[in-house]
Amino acid sequence: MVSVCELLGIKYPIIQGAMAWIADAYLASAVSNAGGLGIIASGNADAEWVRSEIRKVKEMTDKPYGVNVMLLNPHADAVIDVICEEKVPVVTTGAGNPGKYIAKLKSCGIKVIPVVASVALAIRVERAGADAVIAEGQEGGGHVGEATTMALVPQVADAVNIPVIAAGGIGDGRGIAAAYMLGASGVQVGTRFLVAKECTVSRNYKDMIIKAKDSDTVVTGRSTGHPVRVLKNKLAREILALEKRSADPAAEIEKLGTGALRAAVKDGDVVNGSVMSGQIAGLIKKEQTAKEMIEEMFKEAAEIYEDRATICRSGCSISRDG
Numbered sequence: 001m002v003s004v005c006e007l008l009g010i011k012y013p014i015i016q017g018a019m020a021w022i023a024d025a026y027l028a029s030a031v032s033n034a035g036g037l038g039i040i041a042s043g044n045a046d047a048e049w050v051r052s053e054i055r056k057v058k059e060m061t062d063k064p065y066g067v068n069v070m071l072l073n074p075h076a077d078a079v080i081d082v083i084c085e086e087k088v089p090v091v092t093t094g095a096g097n098p099g100k101y102i103a104k105l106k107s108c109g110i111k112v113i114p115v116v117a118s119v120a121l122a123i124r125v126e127r128a129g130a131d132a133v134i135a136e137g138q139e140g141g142g143h144v145g146e147a148t149t150m151a152l153v154p155q156v157a158d159a160v161n162i163p164v165i166a167a168g169g170i171g172d173g174r175g176i177a178a179a180y181m182l183g184a185s186g187v188q189v190g191t192r193f194l195v196a197k198e199c200t201v202s203r204n205y206k207d208m209i210i211k212a213k214d215s216d217t218v219v220t221g222r223s224t225g226h227p228v229r230v231l232k233n234k235l236a237r238e239i240l241a242l243e244k245r246s247a248d249p250a251a252e253i254e255k256l257g258t259g260a261l262r263a264a265v266k267d268g269d270v271v272n273g274s275v276m277s278g279q280i281a282g283l284i285k286k287e288q289t290a291k292e293m294i295e296e297m298f299k300e301a302a303e304i305y306e307d308r309a310t311i312c313r314s315g316c317s318i319s320r321d322g
Contacts, residue, residue, distance in 0.1 A: 004163050004186035007111065007131060008090060009064045011035030012294055014176075015113075015134070015165060017190025018068030018092060019142065019276070020044070021265040022201050025056035027290070030198035032063040034291035039092060040067045047078035054086045066090030066113075071098060084108040092134060095143065097121060099128040113165065117145025122156045122164075132163040134188050139169030141191050141229050141278035144219060150182065157183030171280035173300020180301075189297075191278040196290045202268035205275060212281035221257075224250045231275040235260055 004013040014036040016023065020043030028038030038061070040053045050067065057065050067088050069079055072095045080101050083091060090111045093101075098114050105112050106129055115134040116122040122133045135156040137149025145152075149168040157164045166179035167188035179187050193199060195206045208231055219227045220239040230236050239256060242249045257274060264273025288296070 001161065001163060001185070004132065004165065007163060008037050010037050012298055013165075013186030014294060014297070015039060015066070015092070015186065015188040016193050016290075017140070017167065017188050018070075018094060019190055019194070020070070021262050022194065022199065023068070024200060025053045025060065027193060027196060027199045028053075028065050029057050029060035030196060030290040031193065031294070032057070032061045032065045034289075034294045035063075036290075036294050037090060038063075038065045040065070041070075042067060042073060042075075042079050043070055044073050044075070045079075046075045047082045050079050051082045051086060054082070054088060064089045066092055066111075068092045068094060069098070069101070070094050071096035076101075080104065083110065097124060098130075099124065102128045102130060115167070116156065117147060117152070119152075119155050119159045122160050126160045126162050130162060132165060132185075133160060134165045134167050135184070136188070137166075137168030138219070138227075138229070139279045140167055141217070141281075142276040144168075144227050144229050149179075153179065153182040153184050169278060169280050171278070171283050171297075173297050173302075173304055175280070176297055176301040177304040191280050192284055192293060192297075193290060194277070195284055195287045196293060197287055198290055201265050202270075204268035204270045205264055206287065208270050208275055209277055209281050209284055210286070212277065212284070214279070214282035217277055217279050217281065221253060224253055228274070228276065229278060231270075231277045231281065233273075233275060234271045235274060 012035045016031040016039045018039045018041035020041050023041035028040050031038035042050045093114045102112050111131045113132045114125045115136050135153045137152050138144040139149055153166045163185040165186040165188050166184035170187045171192040176187050194209050216231050217229050218232050219229050221227045223243045260274035263269040264275045
């Protein structure tokens with residue numbers, strides 16, 4: 001099986017998570033210049049906004065980068081057209097099965113890496129021609145599935161013959177090392193890059209991530225079928241209360257949530273806005289450049305491997321020594 005680095009032409013097997021309103025050309029180019037794969041998140045944006053961000057990235061880096069297509073975006077067809085026209089090297093997808101787009105993207109020489117939350121979807125997209133899959137557990141921020149990263153990644157790795165990239169709850173070298181032990185060939189990291197110096201998210205948003213504790217995230221929207229992991233705040237509490245008292249809260253939740261992510265990201269309203277974050281936030285304590293983050297994480301992972309190799313060579317075993 002080809003390695004993630006060979007497949008994508010990158011130095012480190014790490015993809016930056018596609019965070020709507022956050023993962024723009026500035027963050028994507030910084031991650032790509034640091035040796036990972038930076039991603040522009042198209043979210044619900046129209047095709048011309050995506051084209052503009054792609055062209056900004058081309059000005060800021062000569063390294064590989066990608067665009068994430070949110071399949072529920074009403075502009076998805078036009079966004080795919082722009083991606084082909086601009087010859088984007090890599091596409092990741094979310095919120096569904098990208099099967100109808102895969103052949104077109106690959107005919108343009110574009111690598112296709114769907115995000116999957118189940119073994120069944122991983123098998124379907126592999127059959128459709130996906131080059132790799134991102135197996136994302138519910139520890140991640142934003143829209144989440146049901147399975148945890150620990151349970152999902154090894155099952156997907158056993159089920160497909162293409163590289164599996166682990167996502168959800170990964171933010172340091174320990175997470176990277178664990179992902180490899182589970183059968184992954186690389187990782188996707190989102191929440192840690194929220195506090196990258198190149199990330200244009202509001203200061204309030206960054207500060208809330210840095211101050212977060214292990215118990216500070218919650219999943220809202222389970223009753224609607226579109227669960228979202230966020231940091232606890234006034235908006236999150238209102239949505240959770242609404243879900244408890246209403247038999248059909250979807251419309252009211254949609255009303256509360258409209259514009260809430262942008263309010264937190266751009267306006268810094270972390271009280272009434274949606275502060276999407278993974279559970280890994282409790283480990284994030286400082287702002288760094290994307291380059292510093294990536295180098296630190298992979299240095300930590302290498303040290304962990306060396307430490308465990310030393311233990312194995314010494315003849316110790318988990319069963320004897322715990």
